[in-house]
Amino acid sequence: MGDNETDDRNFEPFNLNALKDMKRLYIGKTMIKDHVRKADNQIARIYDTELQQETKMTRANEPLTKLIAKCYMVKTEKNADLIQEIKAGIKKEVSTSCRPKHAWCSICGVDNTKDWCSHWHGREYDTKEGKKICYFTLDGVKEAYEVSFVAVPAQPRAGTTKNYGGKKQVKKESNNESLKLELESLDSFIFLEKERKDDD
Ligand SMILES: [Zn+2]
Numbered sequence: 001m002g003d004n005e006t007d008d009r010n011f012e013p014f015n016l017n018a019l020k021d022m023k024r025l026y027i028g029k030t031m032i033k034d035h036v037r038k039a040d041n042q043i044a045r046i047y048d049t050e051l052q053q054e055t056k057m058t059r060a061n062e063p064l065t066k067l068i069a070k071c072y073m074v075k076t077e078k079n080a081d082l083i084q085e086i087k088a089g090i091k092k093e094v095s096t097s098c099r100p101k102h103a104w105c106s107i108c109g110v111d112n113t114k115d116w117c118s119h120w121h122g123r124e125y126d127t128k129e130g131k132k133i134c135y136f137t138l139d140g141v142k143e144a145y146e147v148s149f150v151a152v153p154a155q156p157r158a159g160t161t162k163n164y165g166g167k168k169q170v171k172k173e174s175n176n177e178s179l180k181l182e183l184e185s186l187d188s189f190i191f192l193e194k195e196r197k198d199d200d
Contacts, residue, residue, distance in 0.1 A: 001026070001096050001147055002155045003066045006059045010154045011121035011135040012103065016062045018141045022098060023049045023067060025144035031071050031094075032148045043082060044073035046147070060137065066157075069147060093153040101140030112136055 001022070006013040014022070031044035048070040056064040073079065085091040103112040107125050110117035119125060119134045153159070 001067045001069050001094060002158045003064060004058050004060070004062055005064060005155075005157075006135060006137075008135070008155055011133065012138055012154070013060070013135060014138050014141075015060060016065055018100060018138050019051060019065055019067045021101075021141035022096065022144055023051055025098070025141060026067075026069055026096075026147070029144055030146050031069075031073075032146050034148060034150065037146065043079060043149075044071040046071050091149050092159045093150055094147050094158050095150045095153045095155070096144070096147050096158075098144040099142045100138035101142050103136040103138055105134060105136055107132060107134045 002014055002019070004014050004016050004019055008014075026046050026049050029046050030042045031046065032041040033043060034041065046069045050068050050070075052066045052068055054064045054066070058064050073083075075083065082091065100113060102114075104110070105112060105117050105119050105121075107119045107127060108117050121134050121136045124131050124133050
């Protein structure tokens with residue numbers, strides 16, 4: 001669903017606190033299409049979440065951590081096309097919708113959930129240490145609403161991933177990382193039967 005690297009497309013990266021809160025808050029939440037909250041758009045439900053920590057550190061100097069959500073959906077005639085799209089990797093990118101506890105400005109340190117500062121996330125500012133792009137760090141999460149399939153996710157790596165049937169996925173460092181992520185996303189977490197067979 002997301003990680004705590006600071007390269008968020010909306011310049012609103014989560015920190016580790018936020019991921020820990022989301023791990024707890026997202027259990028039982030629905031997965032929808034296109035961030036439109038109507039019953040018809042509910043396609044899956046999250047039954048479990050986990051945090052996968054990597055050895056790499058983020059630019060904010062936290063251990064790089066991924067929030068994984070495990071979802072189930074009912075196989076019906078109506079969603080057969082959607083299942084095919086997920087399997088083929090066409091429906092892949094997801095984004096989260098939640099309310100942060102704090103949103104710290106990287107330029108001045110003001111919490112923009114409580115106060116207002118003059119900086120815009122995504123814009124560049126002159127600082128004592130040179131030019132810096134402003135971003136708001138989402139520190140902790142109060143409420144989580146849903147996770148949604150979207151065309152352009154806020155976080156470049158957020159998407160459906162392969163389920164390894166309980167086995168930890170060990171990702172080796174490689175210079176074709178982006179290609180590997182692309183390939184791993186082709187199978188969805190939803191299709192356990194197939195994945196278990198592949199694991200044997
Ligand atoms: Zn500011």
